[in-house]
Amino acid sequence: xxxxxxxxxxxxxxxxxxxYFFPFNGESGENEGTKTQNxxxxxxxxxxxxxxxxxxxxxxxxxxxxxxxxxSDKKIELQMLSDLLWAANGVNRKESGKRTAPTANDTRAxxxxxxxxxxTYLFNPDEHSIEKISDKDLREFAGRQDFVKKAPVNLIYVxxxxxxxxxxxxxxxxxSHAGFIGQNVYLFCASAGLxxxxxxxxxxxxxxKEMNLKEDQYIILAQTVGFPE
Numbered sequence: 583x584x585x586x587x588x589x590x591x592x593x594x595x596x597x598x599x600x601x602y603f604f605p606f607n608g609e610s611g612e613n614e615g616t617k618t619q620n621x622x623x624x625x626x627x628x629x630x631x632x633x634x635x636x637x638x639x640x641x642x643x644x645x646x647x648x649x650x651x652x653x654s655d656k657k658i659e660l661q662m663l664s665d666l667l668w669a670a671n672g673v674n675r676k677e678s679g680k681r682t683a684p685t686a687n688d689t690r691a692x693x694x695x696x697x698x699x700x701x702t703y704l705f706n707p708d709e710h711s712i713e714k715i716s717d718k719d720l721r722e723f724a725g726r727q728d729f730v731k732k733a734p735v736n737l738i739y740v741x742x743x744x745x746x747x748x749x750x751x752x753x754x755x756x757x758s759h760a761g762f763i764g765q766n767v768y769l770f771c772a773s774a775g776l777x778x779x780x781x782x783x784x785x786x787x788x789x790x791k792e793m794n795l796k797e798d799q800y801i802i803l804a805q806t807v808g809f810p811e
Contacts (some may be wrong), residue, residue, distance in 0.1 A: 625714045627703070630661050632668035632710070638773035647768045650777035653733035653808035662774065663696075663735070666807065667705050667712070669770035670694055670737065671763050679708060683762040685755075691745035692759040692802070695738040695793065697724050702793060715794065723789045725781050725804055733808035738789070739763060744798040760802040767805055780805045 638646070658666070671694050674682045685691060694705040696712060697720050703712035724736040741756035764780045771778040786801040795801070 626706075626709075626711050627660075627714070628709070628711045629664035629667065632665045632672060633661070634668065634674075640769070643769045643772040646772040648772070649779040650810070651727065651729055651779050652811040653729050653777055653806065654811045655732050655734065656809045657699075657734045658776075658808070662776075663712075664710070665774070666735075666767065666770055666776075667694065667696070667707075668710065670767050671705070671707055672710065673707050681707060683759065683766055685759050685762075686750070687747065689745045689747075689755075691742050692756065692763065693740045693742065693799075694763065695740055697721055697736040697738060698734060716792075718792070720789070720792050723792050724784065725806065726783045726785070727781070730781075730804075730806055733806045735807040737767065737805040737807065738793070739802045739804070740793075740795060741800050741802050742796075742798055743800060756800065756802050764803060764805055767807065771807060775810075776807055777810050778805060778807045 637643075669682060671681050671683045671692070673679055680688065681690065683692075695715075696703040696705060699719050699721070701714050701718065702716040702720050703714050705712050721731045721733070721736055724730050724738065730736060739760040741752070741759065743752050743756075746752045746755055767778055768780075770776075781804045784801065784804050790799070790801055
């Protein structure tokens with residue numbers, strides 16, 4: 583009897599040791615998934631709620647809308663960046679997820695990327711957040727003009743052709759989408775006292791490679807934003 587008890591105890595100890603030192607695959611996989619989720623969360627920045635009241639009256643903003651090519655290197659604070667991106671292409675109808683800028687057939691095929699000194703981010707309108715896709719300062723690739731490297735923010739308008747209907751005028755649609763968003767940014771900047779200019783003079787192939795874009799993603803236009811010098 584004693585011998586049976588001792589044998590049983592040894593078996594239990596062996597099983598407990600195995601569980602402690604060699605976790606089950608399912609548990610190990612869950613831990614790894616949690617680590618991956620945490621890494622993803624650290625790459626995503628939840629923006630403050632946009633301030634969607636006040637500002638300059640529309641007619642005054644239209645009167646003050648202009649292109650400017652002089653920028654200081656003063657950084658844009660997170661709240662102003664939040665307001666800027668919401669004005670550009672944020673969700674203004676939560677029940678449907680529709681945006682401040684229209685798209686053909688509601689495809690929502692144009693993404694706004696944000697290039698800043700500390701890295702490059704993708705704006706997620708549904709979550710109102712930005713996700714870092716690169717730690718590099720890619721401003722030197724964001725345009726050929728000297729002011730592009732100095733300004734704190736360069737918005738890159740990228741069309742995902744895979745979201746557009748087959749046989750549609752994808753270039754025309756993409757250009758229109760970028761134009762709508764660009765004008766939103768112009769009006770916001772006029773109201774907020776920021777300088778901005780929309781640009782096509784970009785080495786798009788080089789920038790696409792630096793941003794690690796997919797084959798079906800095409801850079802349409804860029805827009806520089808910052809404080810007056």
